Amino acid sequence: MPLIMGMSVLLACQFAGELLxxxxxxxxxxxxxxxxxxxxxxxxxxxxxASLRQTGEGLLRYLTLLFVPAGVGLMVHARLIGMDLVPIGVTLVGSTALTLAVTGWVLQRSQRRRSARGEP
Incomplete structure (x- = not known):
């Protein structure tokens, strides 16, 4: 029953997001x-x-299976991807660098706030 409740919460949130x-x-x-x-x-x-935690942990346990369709898509469309390899590569490197920079900035800010409050 907890798995059904957790999955229901996840699906209800996704449905609400789709409606919005x-x-x-x-x-x-x-x-x-x-x-x-x-x-x-x-x-x-x-x-x-607890039900949502249990459902989330169960889904995360099998998360790697969700990468199979993406891998198949890469193999099927390899020629098409190869035609736009430079823009795809630049976008991937740029977005990764931006994500790392923003993550580092947020971490520094949160550490400063915690140290200002006297938290470890």
Whole structure:
């Protein structure tokens, strides 16, 4: 029963995100909005329910299987990807560098705030 409840929460958040994305014609995918809805709900609640934790851990255990379709897509469309290899490579390197820079900046800011409060 806990797995059903956890999966129901995840699917309800994704459904709400899809409704928002389509209803407001937002350029953001519905599942992303659903994750934001879930995050806000968890922040308001202050903790992760046991059923949601159990479901999330179960999904993460098999996360590597979700990379199989992406790998097949790369093999099927290798020639098409090869035609645009330079822009794809520049985009991947640039987005990775930007992500690392923003992550480092956020980490520094959070460490400064914690040290200012006297937290370890």
């Amino acid at each position: 994305a389509r209803g407001l014609a937002m350029p953001v995918p519905g599942p992303v909005l659903g994750m934001v809805i879930l995050l806000v709900g968890l922040i308001v609640r202050g903790q992760v329910p």
